[in-house]
Amino acid sequence: MKLLSVLLWSSLLATMAPSAWAQANTIPSQPHLLVKGEARRVVMPDRFGLQLNIEETDMDADAARRRVQDNVARVLALFKQYKAVEGSVRADNLRIGPATRYEQSRQVFMGTQVSRQLRASFASVKQMQDVLGALKANENVQVSSVAPTYSGEVALRRELKGEAAAKTRESAQGLAKAYGTKVRGLYSISDVAPNFAYGIQAGQWPQPGEDGEYLDRISVTGSYAPASAPAPAERESIEAGPITYTENVYAIFLISDGT
Numbered sequence: 001m002k003l004l005s006v007l008l009w010s011s012l013l014a015t016m017a018p019s020a021w022a023q024a025n026t027i028p029s030q031p032h033l034l035v036k037g038e039a040r041r042v043v044m045p046d047r048f049g050l051q052l053n054i055e056e057t058d059m060d061a062d063a064a065r066r067r068v069q070d071n072v073a074r075v076l077a078l079f080k081q082y083k084a085v086e087g088s089v090r091a092d093n094l095r096i097g098p099a100t101r102y103e104q105s106r107q108v109f110m111g112t113q114v115s116r117q118l119r120a121s122f123a124s125v126k127q128m129q130d131v132l133g134a135l136k137a138n139e140n141v142q143v144s145s146v147a148p149t150y151s152g153e154v155a156l157r158r159e160l161k162g163e164a165a166a167k168t169r170e171s172a173q174g175l176a177k178a179y180g181t182k183v184r185g186l187y188s189i190s191d192v193a194p195n196f197a198y199g200i201q202a203g204q205w206p207q208p209g210e211d212g213e214y215l216d217r218i219s220v221t222g223s224y225a226p227a228s229a230p231a232p233a234e235r236e237s238i239e240a241g242p243i244t245y246t247e248n249v250y251a252i253f254l255i256s257d258g259t
Contacts, residue, residue, distance in 0.1 A: 047148070049147040055140060056071075059112070
């Protein structure tokens with residue numbers, strides 16, 4: 001029965017008339033209940049994104065461009081060798097511009113800076129470590145970010161939104177019963193908190209965590225040792241913590257006195 005309720009509410013969210021969503025930031029003049037449904041899931045990442053910045057500065061712009069392109073080719077070969085996730089490899093266009101620095105309050109031209117950004121995702125931490133180990137990062141080939149992600153995020157969010165919506169009805173029915181009233185029907189439903197006169201503005205509904213602190217919509221934890229850091233006795237260590245996905249749904253139900 002609970003699964004059926006979740007599925008029904010998931011379908012309702014997908015097919016809700018635009019007018020119902022448009023009312024999300026309005027409060028009816030009739031007696032009503034405003035309830036919030038929340039669904040949360042903690043998952044382990046299964047994708048590990050790597051972003052690199054490749055740049056060269058030289059008085060000879062073409063020489064800088066050639067060195068950048070040589071490094072790009074080398075990195076793309078590493079991505080292929082260590083089996084980057086299909087379709088995840090991205091190479092931005094060349095960026096070319098003047099490079100300057102200040103000396104004694106005077107701007108000094110250093111040459112032409114040429115750069116490109118490369119991105120790829122890998123299915124395991126080991127693949128990521130292998131790439132970083134072979135990369136030989138330096139001032140011209142820099143690791144700009146390592147980001148753990150979850151490949152099933154879109155489907156998971158859809159599921160969580162359905163669960164959160166189902167919880168709004170359960171909450172409304174429980175409140176109505178406790179106060180001897182009856183739920184007449186749904187007035188509005190949204191994933192954005194309505195702007196109402198109860199002292200909370202849209203999008204700022206408090207969400208305390210287990211430690212009393214407020215949580216972000218998605219919190220990602222993890223750490224990595226940049227390949228450009230001095231090489232320790234052991235290999236770089238990449239550790240990715242769990243990712244918490246949270247979906248909130250806010251619903252307004254009209255009520256009567258229960259008679």
